[in-house]
Amino acid sequence: MAASRPPGSRLNRILFGLIVFFALLYLVWPYGTLTRLWLALKAEDRSAVERMVDWPSVREGFELDVIRFLRRQASRRISIAGGRLGVSLSFENSNVGRPLAERLATPDALILLFHRPRILACIGRNVGLGDAGAIAAKCMPKPSPAGAGGPAPAKFDLPDVPGIFEKTGYAFFTGLFEFRLNLKHDGVPMDIRLRRQGLGWKVTRIAASFAEVKPDGG
Amino acid sequence: MPGERMLTRRIPSSGEEIGVVGLGTYRSFDTRLSPRKRTSLTEVLDLLFGAGGSVIDSSPMYGRAESVAGELLQQMDARGKSWIATKVWTRGKEKGIRKMTASLAKLRTGSVDLMQVHNLVGCDDHLDTLRGWKAEGRIRYIGITHYTSSALGELMGYLKQGGIDFVQFPYSIVDRGAENGFLAQCADLGVATMVNRPLEQGGLLHRARGPLPDFAAEIGCRSWSEYFLKYLLADPAITCVIPATGNPDHMLDNLRAGVGEMPDRDLRRRMAAHIHG
Ligand SMILES: NC(=O)c1ccc[n+]([C@@H]2O[C@H](COP(=O)([O-])OP(=O)(O)OC[C@H]3O[C@@H](n4cnc5c(N)ncnc54)[C@H](OP(=O)(O)O)[C@@H]3O)[C@@H](O)[C@H]2O)c1
Numbered sequence: 001m002a003a004s005r006p007p008g009s010r011l012n013r014i015l016f017g018l019i020v021f022f023a024l025l026y027l028v029w030p031y032g033t034l035t036r037l038w039l040a041l042k043a044e045d046r047s048a049v050e051r052m053v054d055w056p057s058v059r060e061g062f063e064l065d066v067i068r069f070l071r072r073q074a075s076r077r078i079s080i081a082g083g084r085l086g087v088s089l090s091f092e093n094s095n096v097g098r099p100l101a102e103r104l105a106t107p108d109a110l111i112l113l114f115h116r117p118r119i120l121a122c123i124g125r126n127v128g129l130g131d132a133g134a135i136a137a138k139c140m141p142k143p144s145p146a147g148a149g150g151p152a153p154a155k156f157d158l159p160d161v162p163g164i165f166e167k168t169g170y171a172f173f174t175g176l177f178e179f180r181l182n183l184k185h186d187g188v189p190m191d192i193r194l195r196r197q198g199l200g201w202k203v204t205r206i207a208a209s210f211a212e213v214k215p216d217g218g
Numbered sequence: 219m220p221g222e223r224m225l226t227r228r229i230p231s232s233g234e235e236i237g238v239v240g241l242g243t244y245r246s247f248d249t250r251l252s253p254r255k256r257t258s259l260t261e262v263l264d265l266l267f268g269a270g271g272s273v274i275d276s277s278p279m280y281g282r283a284e285s286v287a288g289e290l291l292q293q294m295d296a297r298g299k300s301w302i303a304t305k306v307w308t309r310g311k312e313k314g315i316r317k318m319t320a321s322l323a324k325l326r327t328g329s330v331d332l333m334q335v336h337n338l339v340g341c342d343d344h345l346d347t348l349r350g351w352k353a354e355g356r357i358r359y360i361g362i363t364h365y366t367s368s369a370l371g372e373l374m375g376y377l378k379q380g381g382i383d384f385v386q387f388p389y390s391i392v393d394r395g396a397e398n399g400f401l402a403q404c405a406d407l408g409v410a411t412m413v414n415r416p417l418e419q420g421g422l423l424h425r426a427r428g429p430l431p432d433f434a435a436e437i438g439c440r441s442w443s444e445y446f447l448k449y450l451l452a453d454p455a456i457t458c459v460i461p462a463t464g465n466p467d468h469m470l471d472n473l474r475a476g477v478g479e480m481p482d483r484d485l486r487r488r489m490a491a492h493i494h495g
Binding site: 050051052053054055056098102106197198199200202 | 244245248249250252255278279280281282308337339365366368369
């Protein structure tokens with residue numbers, strides 16, 4: 001005959017089970033946010049996208065990326081020209097960082113980026129124009145009037161999980177309140193960071209490359 | 219600070235007086251309203267109104283912030299006590315109108331006190347609409363904003379064209395670009411000024427963890443946030459500062475900056491030197 005367990009140990013097991021359950025829930029939480037973001041981008045649901053992103057943070061990140069890209073271009077030019085040419089042009093162009101970041105950190109631009117990530121390479125190619133308006137006119141077509149009214153009719157589409165898995169480089173917590181996802185979207189490398197804010201997660205950084213995308217092997 | 223009323227400043231274009239310490243909503247109000255959040259944010263607003271403050275600044279850029287502020291103000295029946303500023307953040311005239319109408323709905327009000335063009339995005343598209351809305355009474359003041367001191371020149375370009383009541387820009391004890399003529403020009407033009415990022419998004423308070431310098435007692439400062447905000451408010455060209463917080467204790471600290479003595483020119487210099495030194 002088995003001895004009955006003391007009630008304390010049963011309580012401990014329930015508590016332990018609950019802790020494990022909530023820990024697991026916490027671990028999958030950002031994936032849930034990313035899935036919702038994916039669905040919102042796909043359905044072109046601007047107001048949902050608007051809610052899921054910390055725009056001032058993302059804008060600052062884009063600004064940093066544009067400036068870094070310009071700096072890399074400048075130093076490449078300096079090395080090609082033996083340190084004699086090209087410097088002033090690139091420095092002038094750094095004025096483009098802020099206005100370009102403001103154009104990229106909007107729900108419309110993010111939706112566009114999701115559907116056509118290679119616009120980043122177009123921006124990279126045209127950054128020399130030095131005027132954010134002209135670059136946007138060349139690389140970022142205006143949203144179609146059909147899409148401007150609101151989300152596309154909700155045709156519920158589950159995310160293509162195997163496809164997403166294939167695109168993903170890594171995804172992990174970088175802190176208790178921070179999560180990072182690295183992926184290649186249509187061949188364009190992107191690094192997305194989320195931060196927990198209140199009772200949800202928000203995208204705080206989309207680090208993107210403005211370099212030319214090489215065709216995937218094969 | 220019970221019993222002490224907050225200092226007020228005049229809006230040059232109307233003569234209306236508003237409390238010098240307001241409330242920003244970026245991040246702090248961009249949240250789902252759990253019972254705990256509801257309690258703390260309600261307390262934050264209660265403290266603001268109780269101290270004689272009223273200014274609440276939001277934007278469609280801050281996720282749920284407009285909706286949360288609107289819901290809480292309605293629940294507290296406090297629209298009358300509040301002075302609401304929000305923004306239009308999009309390009310294109312028609313889109314701007316749609317977005318501003320949505321903002322009013324989220325804030326649960328038929329009119330707001332101040333509508334600002336966020337970061338000058340599509341400014342030329344919106345100014346006409348804003349003038350029209352002001353004439354119709356849907357907004358009381360027109361404003362423009364930016365998040366970086368490097369845009370102060372651009373802001374001034376618009377202010378010089380006239381017809382703008384408010385300008386919002388970043389200014390803090392470590393980001394003092396506005397002191398190089400911008401504030402004086404605003405005063406000359408009769409434009410009210412609203413300071414964003416007065417605490418460097420909280421960064422100043424993480425840096426300044428040690429005890430306050432002795433001279434802070436001369437103006438009754440008991441916390442670093444008071445120190446940083448009083449430094450800004452000492453300039454009469456500042457109409458109000460809008461630090462964001464969702465924490466009632468922090469709100470109380472911030473509100474204390476709006477009462478009592480302000481530092482004079484010499485003390486301000488020492489305050490800045492202490493931080494930079
Ligand atoms: N372009 C624009 O129009 C623009 C740009 C930037 C900002 N803004 C407006 O200006 C407002 C203020 O700027 P901001 O929110 O970026 O930065 P901020 O007000 O300088 O700093 C807010 C941060 O400081 C913390 N904080 C506030 N009071 C505190 C205290 N007494 N002690 C310790 N920590 C304190 C808050 O955290 P807790 O919640 O924990 O207190 C929050 O993290 C915004 O909310 C927004 O309304 C407008």
